[in-house]
Every structure is written in structure tokens, then in C-alpha cells.
Amino acid sequence: MTSPTLTAERSSPPRAGEAPGVPPQALHLWELVSSASTPLGVVDEAGTVVHSNRALDELLDQVAFLRDWLGEVDATQAMRTSVPVEGQAPVELYLEAVRDGHRLLFAWWEHDAEAGADRDPLTGLGSRARFERLLHNDRYDTLLLLDLDRFKAVNDTLGHNAGDQLLKLAAKRLLKAIRNDDPIVRLGGDEFAIFHSAGESGLGTAEKIASRIIKLIGGPFLVESQTVHVGVSVGIASLRTGHTSREELYRHADLALYAAKANGRNRYWCFEETLEEQANDRRAMEAQLRQALILGQLRLYYQPQVATADHRVNGIEALLRWDHPERGELTPEHFVPMAEEIGEIRSIGEWVLCNACAHAAQWPDDLPVAVNVSAGQIVDPRFIDTIKRALEGAGLAPERLELEVTESVLMSNLPLILERLTEAKALGVSVTLDEFGTGYSSLNYLNRFPFGRIKIARSFVRGQQDDPRARSLVKCVLALGESLGISTLAAGIETQAQCDALLAIGCREGQGWLFGAPLTREDLDAYLRHQLPSTTTTT
Amino acid sequence: MATDLYQLVYVSRSVIEGDEQSYREQIDEILKVSRENNQRDEITGALLCNRRYFAQVLEGGQDVVQDAYERIQCDERHEQTTVLRFRPVPRRDFGEWTMAYEGHDSDALHSFNRLTQESRLKLEELDGLDLVSLLQAHLQAA
Ligand SMILES: Cc1cc2nc3c(=O)[nH]c(=O)nc-3n(C[C@H](O)[C@H](O)[C@H](O)COP(=O)(O)O)c2cc1C
Numbered sequence: 072m073t074s075p076t077l078t079a080e081r082s083s084p085p086r087a088g089e090a091p092g093v094p095p096q097a098l099h100l101w102e103l104v105s106s107a108s109t110p111l112g113v114v115d116e117a118g119t120v121v122h123s124n125r126a127l128d129e130l131l132d133q134v135a136f137l138r139d140w141l142g143e144v145d146a147t148q149a150m151r152t153s154v155p156v157e158g159q160a161p162v163e164l165y166l167e168a169v170r171d172g173h174r175l176l177f178a179w180w181e182h183d184a185e186a187g188a189d190r191d192p193l194t195g196l197g198s199r200a201r202f203e204r205l206l207h208n209d210r211y212d213t214l215l216l217l218d219l220d221r222f223k224a225v226n227d228t229l230g231h232n233a234g235d236q237l238l239k240l241a242a243k244r245l246l247k248a249i250r251n252d253d254p255i256v257r258l259g260g261d262e263f264a265i266f267h268s269a270g271e272s273g274l275g276t277a278e279k280i281a282s283r284i285i286k287l288i289g290g291p292f293l294v295e296s297q298t299v300h301v302g303v304s305v306g307i308a309s310l311r312t313g314h315t316s317r318e319e320l321y322r323h324a325d326l327a328l329y330a331a332k333a334n335g336r337n338r339y340w341c342f343e344e345t346l347e348e349q350a351n352d353r354r355a356m357e358a359q360l361r362q363a364l365i366l367g368q369l370r371l372y373y374q375p376q377v378a379t380a381d382h383r384v385n386g387i388e389a390l391l392r393w394d395h396p397e398r399g400e401l402t403p404e405h406f407v408p409m410a411e412e413i414g415e416i417r418s419i420g421e422w423v424l425c426n427a428c429a430h431a432a433q434w435p436d437d438l439p440v441a442v443n444v445s446a447g448q449i450v451d452p453r454f455i456d457t458i459k460r461a462l463e464g465a466g467l468a469p470e471r472l473e474l475e476v477t478e479s480v481l482m483s484n485l486p487l488i489l490e491r492l493t494e495a496k497a498l499g500v501s502v503t504l505d506e507f508g509t510g511y512s513s514l515n516y517l518n519r520f521p522f523g524r525i526k527i528a529r530s531f532v533r534g535q536q537d538d539p540r541a542r543s544l545v546k547c548v549l550a551l552g553e554s555l556g557i558s559t560l561a562a563g564i565e566t567q568a569q570c571d572a573l574l575a576i577g578c579r580e581g582q583g584w585l586f587g588a589p590l591t592r593e594d595l596d597a598y599l600r601h602q603l604p605s606t607t608t609t610t
Numbered sequence: 611m612a613t614d615l616y617q618l619v620y621v622s623r624s625v626i627e628g629d630e631q632s633y634r635e636q637i638d639e640i641l642k643v644s645r646e647n648n649q650r651d652e653i654t655g656a657l658l659c660n661r662r663y664f665a666q667v668l669e670g671g672q673d674v675v676q677d678a679y680e681r682i683q684c685d686e687r688h689e690q691t692t693v694l695r696f697r698p699v700p701r702r703d704f705g706e707w708t709m710a711y712e713g714h715d716s717d718a719l720h721s722f723n724r725l726t727q728e729s730r731l732k733l734e735e736l737d738g739l740d741l742v743s744l745l746q747a748h749l750q751a752a
Contacts, residue, residue: 247684290683291693298693
């Protein structure tokens with residue numbers, strides 16, 4: 072296709088039969104164009120404007136070189152070109168639909184350009200393409216990045232339609248929070264950005280906008296006859312307060328957003344130099360974590376699970392530790408979330424399962440081994456294969472493997488996680504609900520999956536001695552377990568008094584320092600040799 | 611198209627300040643705008659307020675009620691909106707009122723004052739239906 076030249080020949084609307092080459096059914100195009108208030112014209116095969124309305128006439132008068140527009144006139148989808156105008160924002164020209172053998176030409180001034188391809192179709196805010204351009208627009212010195220809290224949960228539980236509705240409503244509230252001419256774009260998903268010019272006032276106005284956003288988004292939403300609560304975290308970076316270059320504005324706002332989330336969400340955070348250091352630390356730690364397995368820095372410890380009555384061992388939990396070269400020994404909560412983020416969780420999880428199973432195969436009395444599994448591990452499509460391989464490799468009966476999942480793992484993606492756990496259970500392994508009581512709607516989980524065991528969180532165990540409420544809760548969980556035929560185990564038992572109190576209310580299984588600290592593999596072997604011969608004879 | 615009839619009940623904390631006179635003026639302003647908009651949108655309902663709280667019932671098509679709610683909840687004259695009830699209803703409870711007002715010296719206000727004067731009132735513990743009945747009873751008595 073050649074590039075036709077756009078010429079500014081105008082004609083009055085033809086009347087039926089008068090316009091050669093114009094089919095009668097196309098006449099309504101002329102009327103439509105004449106009555107429109109946006110600059111609008113009809114273009115023929117050659118790219119010549121054969122009819123234009125007043126607004127386009129004015130534009131054509133101002134921009135003499137419009138004829139240089141080289142557009143692909145046979146484009147069937149909307150296409151666009153930007154025509155520079157001296158001393159002003161460029162004019163955007165769009166070639167829209169082809170109708171009745173003619174083409175419609177639209178023109179916009181730059182500030183209106185988002186009405187076209189720059190617009191996010193769902194919310195009507197700017198699109199990511201617009202964001203890229205605004206990032207280099209000197210008019211704005213401050214960038215706010217925001218991210219809805221708990222949006223994923225809404226999407227997962229109420230469905231995508233509800234999620235979309237929520238995004239639309241949130242977008243409207245954002246528009247109410249800003250200064251009128253501050254552009255807002257949707258970056259994708261539940262992420263938004265606001266460009267702002269702070270002027271001489273420093274960060275003050277940006278912080279006010281952020282507070283207002285947090286207040287407005289924090290109010291309940293009505294979505295598909297439900298009341299839905301979300302929050303929002305905001306990161307702010309500004310050329311006014313640092314030595315930030317335009318290129319760095321986005322990265323700094325992103326670091327600030329990360330800090331807002333890390334500091335409890337539903338708040339705003341302004342970029343500061345220390346965030347850069349923290350980000351560097353994090354990057355260093357990520358690099359170290361990638362190598363931890365190869366360098367043999369990961370280690371398994373084993374903690375006995377016992378009968379509270381006679382301290383007899385009836386199971387063992389495998390606990391993962393990372394011997395960090397500078398930070399010392401780290402527990403999983405300090406690095407598993409990062410391992411999930413950077414995609415290391417699969418190899419780490421696999422290593423844990425294989426080693427724990429291999430070690431367990433050496434234990435006497437067919438003692439079961441409990442292994443903690445994280446969300447990222449379970450949602451990996453290869454999860455079930457990994458378990459199979461770990462069991463086969465070790466020659467361990469599936470019944471001797473117990474997977475422990477916390478409520479927060481379930482919460483992350485309930486349907487998929489339950490599906491995978493059901494598959495795992497079909498292999499013969501059992502599944503324990505860990506840290507029971509620390510999440511929410513636990514009863515719902517008990518109803519939806521046949522857990523083999525409930526582990527009562529250590530915070531309740533510790534509290535139950537002197538806090539009657541905690542004691543009632545523990546009692547309640549015990550009764551619940553009993554009536555559902557699920558065994559219950561109390562975690563974190565530290566003193567004999569705690570153990571006695573638990574025994575008194577019928578808690579038969581426990582774990583904690585009282586019965587033994589986490590042991591190395593070698594110490595565990597010694598412990599088992601010492602423990603088991605004497606206890607097995609007492610039965 | 612959501613044409614079903616919905617009823618929304620919410621409570622919120624008032625942040626309107628000033629003396630009695632200017633307070634009343636601001637409430638009148640809210641009522642004036644509400645009545646105009648609600649008539650246009652075929653919304654009916656009632657508003658109850660004292661110096662510290664608002665309680666409002668809105669009923670109408672799902673879309674228009676949702677839109678009105680979005681405008682109202684972003685209004686700077688109140689905060690901490692708590693939705694007590696939002697569900698389809700078979701018929702309107704306030705069919706004759708674009709926005710009935712139970713504010714100055716009414717019985718409903720006294721009941722509302724009692725309801726909201728508990729020293730540690732938790733807005734979310736109020737019952738939406740109680741508020742609807744309270745308002746209805748007083749409108750009928752009036
Ligand atoms: C407690 C309270 C109740 C309100 N009730 C209504 C109402 O029922 N209908 C309504 O249209 N506006 C109501 N408003 C006013 C809205 O918040 C808003 O100011 C009004 O709808 C005008 O919005 P607009 O300028 O975008 O049209 C209420 C405001 C407050 C503070």
C-alpha cells in the first residue's frame with residue numbers, strides 16, 4: 072500500500088445523486104460528521120478529506136501541513152499519528168472505521184488524546200502507554216503509585232466481574248481525590264499512578280492527595296449486592312525532594328510503594344534514601360538465596376511431636392533453616408516469602424521434601440515426618456510429581472508423610488490449593504492445618520478439606536494457662552477436632568505446667584521445647600535411640 | 611441491566627462543625643440536593659442525623675442507588691461510612707419520600723440519640739433493619 076497524501080480539499084455535503092462516487096447509503100456519514108463537535112472528516116480512497124465539519128476546518132486552517140500526514144488508509148482498525156504543531160501540543164489524528172467505502176478521520180489535540188488509544192478501556196483512566204509518555208513530561212515533578220490491598224481476594228472470592236466493578240468504582244473515587252488536571256493512569260491489574268505537580272509546596276500536596284485517597288478507597292464499596300472492603304497503599308517520589316532524575320522517578324515511587332506495603336499497607340510512604348539501601352540489601356539477599364542450596368547453606372532440623380501424657384515420640388516435624396553468611400541462622404518466615412517471589416521456592420521445597428523423606432526412611436517404628444509446604448510450592452503444577460518422587464526416592468510409605476499448611480497458605484488461592492491437597496491426599500499422604508486460629512474463617516477450611524490434624528497455634532497454647540478466653544478457645548478447638556474425627560496437636564509447649572493444663576482439658580498431642588528443641592539429624596538419631604527402646608516397652 | 615429494587619442503610623460520623631444555625635443550613639443544603647437528585651433517579655429514603663452521626667436509608671434501582679452511594683460516601687461532610695444493609699427488597703419502605711428528614715427535635719431523633727449515645731458505640735453493631743423500622747414508625751406517626 073502506498074502512503075497517500077492527505078489534502079485539505081473541502082466540499083459541501085453532496086445531495087443524493089449529486090456526488091459522483093458516493094453511494095447513497097453513505098450520505099448519512101456526511102450528516103453525522105457535520106453534526107459532530109469533535110474534529111471529524113470523511114476520507115476517500117486516496118486519503119483526501121472529501122468532507123469535514125467546522126471543528127476540523129478550523130484545525131486544517133491552523134495546521135497547514137496536515138497534508139503531510141502519511142496514513143495507511145486501508146487500516147481496518149483504529150490507527151493514529153501525531154502531528155507536531157509549533158509552540159503547541161501535537162495534534163493526534165486517528166483513522167477510525169471504514170464505513171460504506173469511506174473512512175472517518177478523527178483529530179484530537181494532545182490533551183484530549185486519551186480519548187483514543189491512550190485510554191484504559193475498563194476504567195476510562197489513562198493507559199500504560201500514556202503513563203510512559205507522562206513520565207517524561209516535565210510538567211509533572213511528582214509521581215504517586217498505588218496498589219489496592221486485598222484486591223486479589225475480592226477477585227478470587229467474588230469473581231472477575233465483581234473485581235472489574237470494584238476497579239471502576241475505585242477509579243471514580245481516585246478522580247475525586249486528585250487535583251483536577253492531575254492525570255491518572257491504570258498501569259494494569261489493581262495498580263494506578265497519579266502525576267502531580269507539587270509546585271513550591273514540596274511533598275505537602277502529594278501527601279494530602281495520598282491521605283484523601285486512602286480515606287476514600289477505605290470506605291466500603293457496594294459491588295454486586297455485596298459490601299466489599301479494600302484498602303490502598305501509596306508510594307510517593309518527587310523531583311522536589313531528592314536528586315531524582317526523571318528516569319528514577321518511577322523506580323523511587325515503586326520503592327516507596329513497597330515500603331508502604333511492608334509497613335502495614337493502607338498507608339502512604341515517601342521515597343527516602345534508606346529505601347535504596349534496603350532495596351540493595353534485598354537484591355543482595357536474593358542473589359544469596361539463589362545460591363544457598365548449591366552452597367549447602369540450607370539445613371533441616373527435626374522437632375519431636377509427642378504424647379502429652381508420657382512424652383512418647385509419635386512423629387517428627389522437619390524444620391528448615393538457612394545459615395546465612397552474614398545474618399546467621401534464619402527461619403523460613405525470613406526467606407520463604409522471598410523465595411516465592413524470586414521463583415526459588417520450587418527447588419528449595421523439593422530439596423526439603425526429598426531430604427526429609429530420605430531421613431524419615433531411616434527412623435525406627437515407622438515414625439511419620441511432617442513437612443511444611445508453602446503456597447508457591449503447592450500451586451506449582453509439578454507439586455504432586457515432586458511428592459511422588461520424594462517418596463519413591465526415599466522408599467517411604469506415603470502414610471508416613473504429613474504436609475503442614477497454614478491458613479494463610481489456604482487464603483492465598485483456596486480453590487487451587489484445595490484441589491492440589493486433594494490430589495496429595497489421594498496418594499496417601501495426610502494434611503495438617505497449621506497455626507490454627509491465627510487466620511480467619513478457619514471453620515470454612517475444616518468444612519472444605521479432610522484435614523488429618525489441626526495444629527493449635529503457639530500463641531493460644533501460651534495464653535491458655537492464665538487467660539480464660541484463650542483456654543476456652545483451646546478447649547473449643549479440641550472439641551471441634553474430636554467431633555470431626557481430626558486429631559489435634561498443641562504447638563509451642565514450653566513448660567510442664569502448660570503441658571499439665573493442656574492434658575487436663577484433653578489435649579493429647581504436643582510439640583515444643585519442653586519435649587525437645589529442634590535437633591540436627593545426628594542429634595535426632597541419638598535422641599530416637601535413647602527414647603524409643605524405653606518407651607516402646609512400656610506399652 | 612440491574613433494575614431490581616435495592617435498599618441501602620448506612621451510618622456515618624458527621625464532621626460538620628459550627629453553631630446550630632450553620633449546622634442547620636448545611637443539613638438543609640444536603641436535603642435540597644438530595645431531594646433534587648433522588649427525584650431524578652427515582653430514589654426514595656430517609657435521613658436521620660444528630661451532631662455526631664448520620665443514618666440514611668436509600669432505596670431504588672441497584673445502579674442509581676450505587677451511584678448515589680458513591681457520591682455520598684466521597685462527601686467531605688462525613689466519614690467512616692459503615693454499610694449496615696444492602697440487599698434487594700420486594701417493595702419500598704419509604705415510597706412517598708424523596709428524602710424524608712428526621713432531624714430537628716423529632717421523636718426519631720431522640721431514639722437515635724439514645725441509640726448513638728452508648729459510650730463506646732460501634733457503628734457496625736447497629737442493626738440496619740432497626741433503623742429502618744425506627745424511621746418508618748416515626749414517619750407514620752408524624
Ligand atoms: C449525610 C449525607 C447524605 C446525603 N444524601 C444524599 C442523597 O440521598 N442523594 C444525593 O443525591 N446526595 C446526597 N448527599 C449529597 C452528596 O454527597 C453530593 O454532595 C450530592 O449528590 C451532589 O453531588 P454532585 O455535585 O456530584 O451532583 C448527601 C450528603 C451527605 C453528607
